[in-house]
Amino acid sequence: MDEKIKDSFFDDPETTTFWINNSLPSQDQILHLQDSMYIQKDQEFHKCTLGIQYHYLLYFKQQTVQKWVNLNNSTMEYIKHQTAGVGIRISKHKQYFEFFGDVEPWYNYLRQYCVQRNFSQSYTLLKKIGQGNFAEVYKATNKLDGAEYAIKCFRKSKLKEKIDRLSMIKEISIMKKIQHESVIKLYEVFEGPECLYLVLEYLRGGELYQFIKKSHPFSEEKCQKLIYRILKAVHSIHEKGVLHRDLKPENIMLRNKDDLDNICIGDFGLADYYSPNGQYLFTRCGTPGYVAPELLQDKLYDYKVDIYSVGILMFILIAGKSPFDGKDYDDVVMRNYYAKVKFEDCKLSEVGMHLLKGLMNKNPIERLSAQEALNHQWFAKENSNKCSQFKIRKQNYVLKKLTHCELQIKKNSTLSTQFSPLSSISSLSPYGITKYNLDDSPKSPNTPSAQHPSLASKITGMGQLRPVRRSQFTLKQI
Template identity: 40%
Template sequence: MINQCSKKSFFSCFQMKWQPLTLRSFEIQEVFQIITNLKGKCQKAHLKLYKQFLCINDKEQLDVSNYQISKVENKILGQGIRLQSIEFSLEFYGSIDKWFEYLKLYCIQTNFTQKYQVQKLVGAGTYGKVYRVKNKIDYNIYAVKTFEKQLINSLDDQEGLVKEIGLLRSLDHRGIIKLHEVYESEQFVFLVFEFLQNKNLNDTLEKGVSLGESQAYNIIKDLLETVLYIHEQGILHRDLKPDNILQRNETQKYVIIDFGLADNYREDGQYLFKKCGTPGYCAPEILWNQIYDQKVDIYSLGVILYEMLTGQNPFYSKNYDERIMLNKESKFDYSKVKVSYNALDLLQGMLHKNPQKRFSAKEALNHRYFQQQKQHHHVQSLSQLSDTLMNTGNQISSPRQEAYTNFFEIGQSSNRQTRHLYSPKLSQRFDELDKEILHHHNVYSCHISNLKCVAQNINHDQILQKLIKKYQKV
């Protein structure tokens, strides 16, 4: 006997079968009373579970992704879990609460209306709508993204939704929207997400107001860290734009949403959807139908950064075809970008038309702009200052950056600029260090993050070591 809902399941074509055992470690394991194929006889079995992989008696493993899951009751065996596909069913009875919490992340539930109360419509898309809902059990608020099954006609669109769900299940990062559960009814598929009620980035940018350098680059650094994680999982997002970036309430960090066009990286470029994204934010290699990799996401972040700094999209046009052509040509007016030299260099590296020369997420995060900011904010104690001085010693005779590069020097105004960075008990000792360095002002003109030398033929290391030793001990 096979459950009728399983026959109609949207996920029937994407349910896996038993495979030879390859796993060697598991997250949980326990002995249960099991029944297979509903009317089979009851027997004891040792079940092991690692993510979505279920193993019975160390013989075979089953990927239970997109199997229907439900809690069942047996008069003799008590409470249990039923896993069901169109061809196979398994029931196991015992202490099942922890197992259900694990398995529901990868399986499909069918009792959405029993568990959630719809409160408000908050958005709409091509295949369905987004609602704010309340969990009837724990009273927490969530967002549910609905898909009307009859509107998803093509096999590619069906595969795209299943892929989106699978990718979201595999990702776990503070900068990515969290998928909690998936449900299915005869008419809809429901994706239950954490609820983020704050504004998306577009709410700020569409006003045409530019952000300051510090704020814009803090946001892009946060997004680059998330995108680096996504890329390390072998995934491309392919639709990064302000609409798909939400601000998390409690941390004010930014969260990437909508993985509907995301895919696993393929060296041959044969993605489920190859030419996709939003004109105005696409990397040009996508629009030119060239083979591409994860760097398409860095280009999109570069466009977002440009937009934050200038208040306008570089490819804006009311005409759709013209917007695509501007995007394909990938020309930028950098005269509108009023930032420091290093900040501009980072932006240009993210927006390079040639993906071979474009920064990766890791290269962007390691850019000297972010390293400089890290050094500026890292000085908290005299011992840390000593480390900074030692680590930058080999740069001591490097040329000074352009005048508008962000830095501050220890000079006559140093007390005003630096005193607030240190605790009161250290301020006196830093004043003494300032004076000692100023005594050698003919030798050094330096700032905390990167010492600069304006003289030659001097044993810099020897003088520096004397200063450090003198003030290193507490």
Template identity: 30%
Template sequence: MISDMPNNKASVYDDYDITDIIGEGTFSSVTLATHKRTKEKYAIKIIDKACINNSQRREMVDWEISILRRCNHPNIVEFYEVFESDEDICLVLEWVPNGDLFDRIVKEGVFTEEESRQTMMSIFSAVEYLHDRSLVHRDLKPENILVGSGGVKLADFGLSKYYEEAVGMESACGTPAYSAPEINNNQVYRKGVDMWSCGCILYFILFGKPPFYDNDEQKIYDLVSQGRWTFPKNSSEVSDDVKDMIRGLLEHDPSKRFTVKTAMAHRWITQTDSSPMPSPFIQSTPTSSTQTTPRAITLSNNGSSVKLRISNSSAPIPIKKQSLLRSSLNSSIEAFRGPLTPPFSSLEEGS
């Protein structure tokens, strides 16, 4: 049962056995825990209050709790209760055992087009749920999408916000490689920023890298601000329909960009295929019919290099430093704060 208020009387350790740290960031850690009575497994996000010692950061945490409490959708991570002590705030969340979408691509290779379609259907469904309730996520990216046994689940609502369509929002927030140009250009923006992020995610799971990538963070800002991107050389292997979907999502003009309802009605989503396809969520090794000749791309960062396989193969991905790859695909801000802490947000937050 979900608690309406923080549980200030009991400690989270009274009800849960915390066993493993499954992720760490600058401000928080995510742990695996087992409920002592029911023996059910949960994920507990432990936020160090010493690190959220200003009103803006505390407000972000309160917003995340408030929004998660109100969300009830199969493709949004479920929130159960919150404990607060003098030292920390503990959010008890649904445990999704297969990690995030970024790690799934890094470890197993890019998705087939059909697997990508299944993934985006789940993401679009969750985004539609949010947008219908005047909610914007504002930090959609592979690291904030968890891979469940039956589909993906949106997580990390620290920057999510209720908004008025007539007013819009102005705060600079998000992760540069996935943020819409109107955010980078300091313009008033609306829920279309989530659709831009969806386009970046679709590009990433198909091609193994985001459409806007550079070692120089300022260069990423410039590329996004100008909307400068191209399909990679191997894009001839995907259909014209999925390319049209990506173009619609990465439309520089937000008034012309696909809405979530337009995307869900697009022919790439609504097409039917009678042949059975392997699920990207249940089995990690593709069937022989979907295996392809291994290919790789190499990304460099400050003189070091990492290699990411971009084919469907059961062989492990040759990676020197997975954390380096994760940061190079996002920004130096990500490298500094870690993937599980509140994303970059301007100090003028208030919209």
């Protein structure tokens, strides 16, 4: 491995190893691919047996795994040898491994884990649909089948800090791990000389935020069906050990115009793997007016911060305004901090109000989990599968104009998602990152109350968030 290879944004400068010789992390015996390949050694080609188990490339010796490499965020590209033909080069930490043979099925499988080169050979950029401080988003087509995608392009020159690299790895890792019909799909990742390219599904319906603005406040029945779909997606996210931490109408998309049957949660830039001891690099993050009070208060928190945000969304859909409506931005933050909710402004049935208060209980121990909320009586029709599919017809009503307070929130926080043509991306360098769990999320269920003997206790090192790059905010002394 003495050939000079291209530097990669994803390489860890503190790591030089390629192959790992100890036991595989996964005890699963399933091999997704296994075949004899040719590798070059001492100017000659030798036959060897390789296998793939999820995102691990295995090197066998006498039917036993001799060594392996984690392929997540390694670089993969086709190569051609005049004698051996077409092969694949896997690069990681400035080292590489090449193999030749029937490699096309391997390349097609590994593209879901590896970073590819030569983006322009696969996609054609059509038009810019979003702009941010660190990235641009384009509508694009696949050159092979003409399918449409959203391409999120990060300029590497603007991602110079170590935290930027770790943040990108975390976001990509989480999006690859979560596979749910109501979560935006990340298909593949490319790296070029100047940019990183994330290939995402193209959502034509725009943001839920835009839909709410032009529609009358929802009826209880319409709200019920939408909240049920969102909770199912949130439950799936939590089952993967992930906290989203920035659920709001701007980060919930419609796949098709005015179709609330097919919603999609996006923007995982502030998501992180659950840490029982609160080891997140940035703990106070999100958008004021949409976050749980314990997150603002620097208390230990868990998955239930997302549940509180779902409750805020439910309130907005029914009441047509924020539960923390105030005279200015600071007033909104204070109301959010102390969980001062005017439940009387939300006209709901008794059972609906019972659910809303369960979602927005300021005590996270008593707050409902996603599973408990899905089993609530308010969703009885959904749970019995008697509820028919629905479409929201275009309303002639117009939601009230944004109040001065809402305009202040819009000015001081990120109110857009990068995957919609209607978006105006504010900044795309996420923070919520912890290096120790970049590769694999912990196997943790929704946190039982026993894990929180004192939610009021503060964690050492939690301070004000530093100047905003995205969905982060500084608070005046509270």
